[in-house]
Amino acid sequence: MSKIVFIVGSLRKGSFNEKLAKKVETLLPDNTEISYLSIDLPWMNQDLETPELPEIKAIREEVKSADAIWIFSPAYNHDIPGVLKNALDWLSRSLDLSDLRGPSALQDKLVTVSSVANGRSPEDVFEQLTTLLGWLRTHVVKPFTGVPVNIEAWEDNQLQITDDSIEALQKQIEALFEALKDK
Numbered sequence: 001m002s003k004i005v006f007i008v009g010s011l012r013k014g015s016f017n018e019k020l021a022k023k024v025e026t027l028l029p030d031n032t033e034i035s036y037l038s039i040d041l042p043w044m045n046q047d048l049e050t051p052e053l054p055e056i057k058a059i060r061e062e063v064k065s066a067d068a069i070w071i072f073s074p075a076y077n078h079d080i081p082g083v084l085k086n087a088l089d090w091l092s093r094s095l096d097l098s099d100l101r102g103p104s105a106l107q108d109k110l111v112t113v114s115s116v117a118n119g120r121s122p123e124d125v126f127e128q129l130t131t132l133l134g135w136l137r138t139h140v141v142k143p144f145t146g147v148p149v150n151i152e153a154w155e156d157n158q159l160q161i162t163d164d165s166i167e168a169l170q171k172q173i174e175a176l177f178e179a180l181k182d183k
Contacts, residue, residue: 122146
């Protein structure tokens with residue numbers, strides 16, 4: 001059994017990226033354990049690192065126990081949302097503060113990314129996360145999948161995921177599980 005932690009980079013109720021995550025859940029093999037990481041966290045601040053806050057300890061433990069991470073990120077002004085960056089900042093801190101270059105909860109984790117966004121925005125998010133995740137010492141698994149927002153979704157909050165997008169997600173799942181086999 002593989003355990004994958006989903007990180008939805010939006011706090012919005014009815015988030016399109018959360019809807020995409022729920023769709024991906026239905027596409028994964030039956031023997032996959034999924035959990036969602038809460039990113040409603042205090043802002044990263046070294047003054048808050050010790051003693052370790054319970055919510056930070058919880059997300060670190062959740063990520064450490066995972067075989068892989070799947071990030072679902074909207075694009076805010078062609079960039080990753082601050083709440084997502086904040087969660088990654090907390091997760092990237094050394095688990096041993098006496099060794100600031102020591103391993104973090106994210107160390108060597110397989111990470112893939114999908115994004116519901118329009119225009120060039122998903123590609124901008126993918127470029128930024130690829131760079132950031134490399135810096136954070138993770139193993140990035142591509143391809144990534146960008147899903148456009150259907151125009152009606154802005155009115156009725158119903159994201160329509162096309163057959164082409166589902167096919168792209170299935171290829172992403174295959175790549176992730178191939179990487180899991182190799183790990």
